[in-house]
Amino acid sequence: MNSKKNIRVFEPVFRTKEILDEMKKALDIGWSGMGFKTIEFEDAWSDYTGYRNCHFLNSNTSGLNLSLQIFKEEYGWSSDDEIISTPLTFISTNHAILHNNLKPVFADVNSTLCLDYQNVKEKINSKTKAVMYVGLGGNAGDYNKIRELCDKHKIKLILDAAHMAGSREKGVHLGLDADCSIYSFQAVKNLPTADSGMICFKEKEFDNKVRQSSWLGIDKDTYNRSDSMNRYKWKYDVTSIGHKYHGNSIIAAMGLVGLKYLDEDNQFRRSLYSKYYDHLKSCSKVKLVEHTNHSETSQHLIQIVISNRDELIQKLSENNIYVGVHYANNLDYKMYHKFDKDCDYSKKMSNSIISLPCHLNINQSDIDYICEVVTKYAK
Numbered sequence: 001m002n003s004k005k006n007i008r009v010f011e012p013v014f015r016t017k018e019i020l021d022e023m024k025k026a027l028d029i030g031w032s033g034m035g036f037k038t039i040e041f042e043d044a045w046s047d048y049t050g051y052r053n054c055h056f057l058n059s060n061t062s063g064l065n066l067s068l069q070i071f072k073e074e075y076g077w078s079s080d081d082e083i084i085s086t087p088l089t090f091i092s093t094n095h096a097i098l099h100n101n102l103k104p105v106f107a108d109v110n111s112t113l114c115l116d117y118q119n120v121k122e123k124i125n126s127k128t129k130a131v132m133y134v135g136l137g138g139n140a141g142d143y144n145k146i147r148e149l150c151d152k153h154k155i156k157l158i159l160d161a162a163h164m165a166g167s168r169e170k171g172v173h174l175g176l177d178a179d180c181s182i183y184s185f186q187a188v189k190n191l192p193t194a195d196s197g198m199i200c201f202k203e204k205e206f207d208n209k210v211r212q213s214s215w216l217g218i219d220k221d222t223y224n225r226s227d228s229m230n231r232y233k234w235k236y237d238v239t240s241i242g243h244k245y246h247g248n249s250i251i252a253a254m255g256l257v258g259l260k261y262l263d264e265d266n267q268f269r270r271s272l273y274s275k276y277y278d279h280l281k282s283c284s285k286v287k288l289v290e291h292t293n294h295s296e297t298s299q300h301l302i303q304i305v306i307s308n309r310d311e312l313i314q315k316l317s318e319n320n321i322y323v324g325v326h327y328a329n330n331l332d333y334k335m336y337h338k339f340d341k342d343c344d345y346s347k348k349m350s351n352s353i354i355s356l357p358c359h360l361n362i363n364q365s366d367i368d369y370i371c372e373v374v375t376k377y378a379k
Contacts, residue, residue: 007370009324010188013265013360015257022253034221037249041256042198048259049173051181051200053207056252057214060162060184062245063199064096067158067180068130070201070209072100077129079103084123085132086115087330088346093134093160094330102129106331108343113289113303113353114141116345121149130156133178135164136326137301138190138266140174140293147177156180163300165191166266169293178202185255188359190269190298191262193254196247217242265360269299272358272367276302279371285378289353301326302358308379309352315377316354321370324355 026037042054057063071077082105083097097104107123110116113136120131120142131150133143143159150157159175161167162184167174175181183198185191201207215221217240273288280286289303303326306312316323329350331341341347356370 005320005366007321007357007362007366008359009322009355009357011357011359011361012188012192014192014254015261018257019254022257023250026249026253032250033248034215034246035249037252037256038247041247041252041259044256044259045198048262049200050176051173053201053204055199055207055210055214056247056255057197057199057245058247058251059195059245060160060182060186060197061092061096062214062243063182063197064092064132064158064160065099066199066210066213066243066245067182067201068096068100068102070206070213071130071156071158071180072102074206074209075129077102080127081129082125082127083130083132084115084120084128086134086136086346087336087343088113088136088327088350089134089160089330090162090327091330091333093132094336097132103127104336104339106340106343106346108345109349110142110345111289112139112141112292113137113349114139114143115146117142117145117149120146124149124153124155128153128155130158130179132158132160134160134162135167135174137289137291137303138163138167138293138298139289139291140167140169140297143174144169150179158182162186162189162197164298165189166262167293167298168296171296174293175200180206185251185258190266190300191255191258193251193258196251196255212239213242214245215242216244221246266298268360269302269358270295270297272362273299273302275364275367276356276371279367280304280374283375283378286374299358302356303353304356304374305349305352306354306374306378307352308377309354311379312374312377313354316370316373319369319373321357321373323357325350325353326355 107119156179159178159181185196287305291297
């Protein structure tokens, strides 16, 4: 049964010639930093999604930190104020809460592996300032119900959309009604660059603030201090303490090319899910995680739930199939032990889930082979 081919969980595909041509435009005019291509990419992302305010950053993680920093400064949140979040996420989601000296309160997930509406509702109190919603794998889950819940209680909804580039529901991009949405264009995401992200505030005033905060608190970036004749005006003001979180034109060039293919690539990922489903639907020992927006999901992940997870991962590895786990329960990490641990379903799922190979180089024979191994060793 052993395959000579290594089948990896992620494998980015880059349209190299197009990317190099796009990069060359920046290099030819001598502008590789913030501005030029970063502005083009922000405008293209706005046109594609419908977000009015888009700022290109060096990572999704930077955006998560900035979203909470700006809301905390604007609304005077204190260190004992609470942010409801999920324990089933990459650690950057919850690190952002701690970085901003706020208190994470963990709500449980449901079968979508996203926050459960009822559990979030039970966790809201007078100290709750925001919900950090993670659309795991591109899944909408209870997003719309939690959006309504946040509106009712007048708390902020921050969407960690790291997996959600291109995810829609009823033709509308998920997150347009969030107070802030943050995307990832990291190397193995659906829109891959080397690493970068996009932060999209609903309100224009916060977009203005984030542009300064991501550029060391400087009130005017270098590109905007150069006129049409490339004459540089050196003088600027510094209005606050900031960070160097902004993106650059070389990476933005990669994003501009990838964006042209995003819907096509996401459709291919959804077709992989259908192929896996056709194979595994009759295997009672394996359950595929369904996306509530299944026909419009970005399908960043194709996940199964299995009782002998670690054993199966080992068997898959022995057969040159290298899968992933998204994610470990954050409450199992040492630094998070002090927080509430009543998220039983998250814990159960974190010990049961496997992310199957899902990328543009997977073909039917790969899926046939992967499913043959899965069904043989599933218990």
